[in-house]
Amino acid sequence: MRKAYHEELDRIAESLVEMTHLAASAMSRATTALLDADVHLADSVITADAEIDSRRERIDLLSFDLLALQQPVATDLRVVVTSMRMSSDIERMGDLARHVAKVARLRYPESAVPAELRSTFREMGQVAELIVEKTGSVIAGRDIAAAREIEADDDAMDRLHRHLFEHVTSSEWPHDTETAVDITLLGRYYERFADHAVSVAERVVWIVTGEWGNEANGSHEDAEDDATGRAV
Amino acid sequence: MRKAYHEELDRIAESLVEMTHLAASAMSRATTALLDADVHLADSVITADAEIDSRRERIDLLSFDLLALQQPVATDLRVVVTSMRMSSDIERMGDLARHVAKVARLRYPESAVPAELRSTFREMGQVAELIVEKTGSVIAGRDIAAAREIEADDDAMDRLHRHLFEHVTSSEWPHDTETAVDITLLGRYYERFADHAVSVAERVVWIVTGEWGNEANGSHEDAEDDATGRAV
Numbered sequence: 350m351r352k353a354y355h356e357e358l359d360r361i362a363e364s365l366v367e368m369t370h371l372a373a374s375a376m377s378r379a380t381t382a383l384l385d386a387d388v389h390l391a392d393s394v395i396t397a398d399a400e401i402d403s404r405r406e407r408i409d410l411l412s413f414d415l416l417a418l419q420q421p422v423a424t425d426l427r428v429v430v431t432s433m434r435m436s437s438d439i440e441r442m443g444d445l446a447r448h449v450a451k452v453a454r455l456r457y458p459e460s461a462v463p464a465e466l467r468s469t470f471r472e473m474g475q476v477a478e479l480i481v482e483k484t485g486s487v488i489a490g491r492d493i494a495a496a497r498e499i500e501a502d503d504d505a506m507d508r509l510h511r512h513l514f515e516h517v518t519s520s521e522w523p524h525d526t527e528t529a530v531d532i533t534l535l536g537r538y539y540e541r542f543a544d545h546a547v548s549v550a551e552r553v554v555w556i557v558t559g560e561w562g563n564e565a566n567g568s569h570e571d572a573e574d575d576a577t578g579r580a581v
Numbered sequence: 582m583r584k585a586y587h588e589e590l591d592r593i594a595e596s597l598v599e600m601t602h603l604a605a606s607a608m609s610r611a612t613t614a615l616l617d618a619d620v621h622l623a624d625s626v627i628t629a630d631a632e633i634d635s636r637r638e639r640i641d642l643l644s645f646d647l648l649a650l651q652q653p654v655a656t657d658l659r660v661v662v663t664s665m666r667m668s669s670d671i672e673r674m675g676d677l678a679r680h681v682a683k684v685a686r687l688r689y690p691e692s693a694v695p696a697e698l699r700s701t702f703r704e705m706g707q708v709a710e711l712i713v714e715k716t717g718s719v720i721a722g723r724d725i726a727a728a729r730e731i732e733a734d735d736d737a738m739d740r741l742h743r744h745l746f747e748h749v750t751s752s753e754w755p756h757d758t759e760t761a762v763d764i765t766l767l768g769r770y771y772e773r774f775a776d777h778a779v780s781v782a783e784r785v786v787w788i789v790t791g792e793w794g795n796e797a798n799g800s801h802e803d804a805e806d807d808a809t810g811r812a813v
Contacts, residue, residue: 416648416662422649430645
């Protein structure tokens with residue numbers, strides 16, 4: 350019975366890692382679609398989001414079965430419940446990538462991103478891809494050191510996001526308001542994508558150590574807010 | 582043993598309902614702080630958010646205890662797991678109200694909201710307050726009819742949000758880019774607040790009926806996106 354139980358847990362962990370790969374791919378392709386004004390690529394991201402959603406549903410079913418049939422306690426219980434939370438986080442990351450793809454599609458045949466911000470968005474796309482692939486490694490290997498790296502990647506995303514924000518709100522902003530609105534929303538999507546990756550990593554750390562890392566859950570966003578002087 | 586179990590479930594439900602009252606109050610006061618440029622009221626919302634977070638933590642502890650000690654199955658299991666998800670949704674609603682309060686504080690002594698948008702924001706605040714109070718009724722009474730009403734309230738929020746969006750992106754937008762950015766983010770905070778309330782209501786419906794309502798989980802945002810022609 351214990352063997353079957355651990356096989357079930359392994360299946361859940363594998364599904365979670367799969368989800369991180371799908372989310373990485375989604376955000377990477379959404380960023381390319383955005384920069385290249387590639388409407389077909391944008392459409393493929395939008396369609397593929399259903400794959401991520403269905404993984405989350407499957408993890409829910411596996412977890413419910415485990416809870417009902419195996420009735421885990423202590424750390425095992427923590428693992429199962431936390432896995433369901435992680436799958437919700439990663440599903441949300443997929444949604445955010447889909448939102449990026451939708452902006453790309455909306456602006457076709459133009460790119461939604463002004464020339465002077467292209468390198469910033471390319472970098473945000475790369476950080477997003479890296480951060481969620483690392484999250485997969487953290488889940489697969491219960492790798493606490495990698496979880497700490499993710500915090501540094503998230504700081505990098507915060508800096509890029511802040512740069513975006515400062516540019517859009519500066520007196521030298523050379524584009525129209527509609528572009529400012531698009532960039533504001535896009536920046537928030539990438540920012541929240543990274544936030545969710547940090548949440549997932551923190552949950553793995555909690556399973557392994559029983560601790561929440563440097564900040565209490567939820568105050569991560571506050572730290573950003575205070576750094577930018579505004580709620581972003 | 583069954584009696585103790587049902588008392589535990591009742592305590593969880595009561596905590597959830599309490600959270601909805603706190604979230605309603607938070608969003609109502611944040612909206613007032615925003616419209617009146619009331620920095621003290623804004624600060625009180627920001628401080629009080631910790632109350633909402635601590636309720637979520639308590640629900641987690643109660644739920645874990647229940648799962649470990651009572652080992653529920655079937656519908657009971659569904660209720661416990663779903664309660665944890667609902668508490669995360671309501672916690673997030675509290676965070677969104679805090680973000681609104683932060684914008685209010687940032688812009689003090691001005692109001693962040695231009696004159697011609699005051700009535701729109703006042704209405705969004707009222708819809709937000711109503712929708713989360715109704716969510717509390719849905720949880721307390723397993724009230725499916727009220728859950729349907731919430732969908733209508735959410736449609737009302739979508740219309741207000743769309744109005745905001747159209748005004749900000751129109752060629753007649755008479756304010757600076759920084760104001761456009763603030764309004765864009767504020768609109769998204771109210772929008773997501775209502776989305777989370779709908780999620781909570783849908784979860785209660787699922788507990789009671791086993792069904793997800795009119796739309797598959799997650800496609801609610803897509804329906805909005807399609808209506809506005811953009812990802813908002």
